[in-house]
Amino acid sequence: MIYLTRRFDFAASHRLFNPEFSDELNWEIFRDCNNPNGHGHNYELEVTIAGEADPKTGMLINILLLDEIVREQLIRHVDHKNLNIDVDFLQDIIPTAENICVVFWKQLAQHIPAPHQLYRLRLQESKNNFAEYYGPVQISKN
Numbered sequence: 001m002i003y004l005t006r007r008f009d010f011a012a013s014h015r016l017f018n019p020e021f022s023d024e025l026n027w028e029i030f031r032d033c034n035n036p037n038g039h040g041h042n043y044e045l046e047v048t049i050a051g052e053a054d055p056k057t058g059m060l061i062n063i064l065l066l067d068e069i070v071r072e073q074l075i076r077h078v079d080h081k082n083l084n085i086d087v088d089f090l091q092d093i094i095p096t097a098e099n100i101c102v103v104f105w106k107q108l109a110q111h112i113p114a115p116h117q118l119y120r121l122r123l124q125e126s127k128n129n130f131a132e133y134y135g136p137v138q139i140s141k142n
């Protein structure tokens with residue numbers, strides 16, 4: 001098994017809050033990220049694909065194809081957008097890096113051409129924090 005990672009950038013704004021909480025509690029939990037008019041990030045998204053390299057090309061997946069898929073399914077929807085308002089597939093979640101990773105996975109995984117698989121998403125939100133997602137947990141029935 002070989003892993004290939006490609007990095008993508010997008011800029012977006014968001015506001016972290018839970019509508020079920022009072023203004024005071026939202027402020028206590030989310031602090032600066034709760035600013036009523038939002039704030040922005042320059043996000044970095046790493047997409048890791050797992051599989052085997054094709055003996056004829058030496059490639060796991062053609063990066064041009066991967067770029068096209070990730071841009072079509074994710075980046076064009078979120079770049080220069082307000083993640084709370086503008087993005088259909090991010091409605092009704094609190095747009096933390098953790099939640100965005102999980103939703104991005106649902107959007108993207110099905111579009112990676114077999115036999116390759118999406119292995120990991122890593123979303124860097126700021127210099128000091130990022131979330132990583134390896135897909136839904138597989139619970140063994142044995």
Ligand SMILES: [Zn+2]
Nearest residue numbers: 014033039041
């Ligand atoms: Zn933020």
